[in-house]
Amino acid sequence: MVKSTPQNPNSLHPPATASGPPLPSQGGGFLRLPWRPRIRVTSEFNSVSSIFLHKMSCKLFEDFAKLKLCFQNNIKGEIFQPQVALTSNRLSLRYGLEDKNAFVKGCLDVGRRLQIRAAHDVIAQQLELSVGADIAGPAYKIGLPSASLPRANFKFPLGEVTLAEKEEEYEEAERMLSINGVLKGHIPNGVCTAQYANQNLKLRYCYKDEQMAIIPSISLRPNGLFFAFKVQFGPYDNLSYWYNFDSNYWSTVYKHTVGKDFKFKASYNSEVRRGWASLCVGDEGGSTKTAPLKMKARFMLQVPQDDIRSSALMFRVKKRWDI
Incomplete structure (x- = not known):
């Protein structure tokens, strides 16, 4: 014979039943959130401009998205250029509170090797679309962005080539096709790189061993010939030198x-x-x-x-x- 314990009629908690433990209290206590996001605050001050830059961010929905607020202020306390941004892996939205303009970017995977990217400026009413694809694995990629001027980008193991149409400002605007590219090749005990961009050709050689690294380079530009030389002595010291053959100007950094x-x-x-x-x-x-x-x-x-x-x-x- 089991003796039952009498229940207090004024008790706030109902008695336990055979179906499970007592229910949690709904009143008389503080509401506890299931999660509290961590907030990161970063402040930066530059004595040249006397401007403070502040950034505040937190991750939402178990790191699915990030909310970010940034603004600047001067030594008088005046706030300007405030922006709010919400970003995730596939979509990002940035909104400026002063100009009331929004900038949206997103990407979408179509299959395993094709990706479509889009960017939209609300005030400028500009929509930019681009397509990226892996041709024969991650080492080979091609990009075809659709903007105001055509452009194509091709990546391969030894470098990268970009074809773009640009406008030249003459008496009458003309469109010209420009070619930019980078090629890399291994030479015994070093790597040689040739880079061509904006009518500038740069040749660079890099030699490294356990004791030092030697990196000479020559740049051929429309305004002259430039020579650069960098030497690294171990992991802690390096010296760089730059010289312009046309003007005889030089600079050095240690x-x-x-x-x-x-x-x-x-x-x-x-x-x-x-x-x-x-x-x-x-x-x-x-x-x-x-x-x-x-x-x-x-x-x-x-x-x-x-x-x-x-x-x-x-x-x-x-x-x-x-x-």
Whole structure:
């Protein structure tokens, strides 16, 4: 014989039944969200322009999309160029609050080797379509964007070739076909690269071993012949030199790195007769997430050769907070 426990009639929780545990309370407590998105805030200040740049973003729907807000403000607190963006793997929407213009981009896979991309500017009423395809695997690709001027792009293992029609501004507008391309080939102990773009031809050779890297290059442009030479001594020091044969102007840059987070740079340009020395904290090309204290900073001293007293100290600081 089992003795039952009497129930309090004033109790807020119903008794447990044989069908399962008691239901959760619907009142008398705080509402808990099933998920709380992490917010990333990044602020950057440039002493040259005295402008702050702020970015706030968070991921939504289990990283399916990202919501981003960015704006700028000056030292007076005036806010300008605010933008809101919503991006995902297939669709992105960017809206400017000042000009009230929206820019939409999207892509669609048709089969395994064909992709259609589209971009639309609402105010300009411009729609751009492009088609990309893998011809015989990922190493071979062809792109046919449809814009105001025809263009075609072809990629292959040894390089890339782009055909585009452009307008030349003469007395009467003329359309001309331009060819840009890059070719790469392995030469014993090095790689040779030939790049042609905008009537400029650049020949570059790169030799690397465990001790140093030597990279000479020659650029043939409509305004003259340029020579560049770069030497890297181990993983921490490298020296670059640039010379213009027509004007006799030259410049040089020396870099010394300490790990990934600290870099010292010194340079001089004979054309502007000015030298620079800078110290960078954090990887210049990386993100603030991997930088110490999630902060990147750059301090630069600019010294004119003709007037040393007018030297100037400039800096740029970028900080990230994860909330």
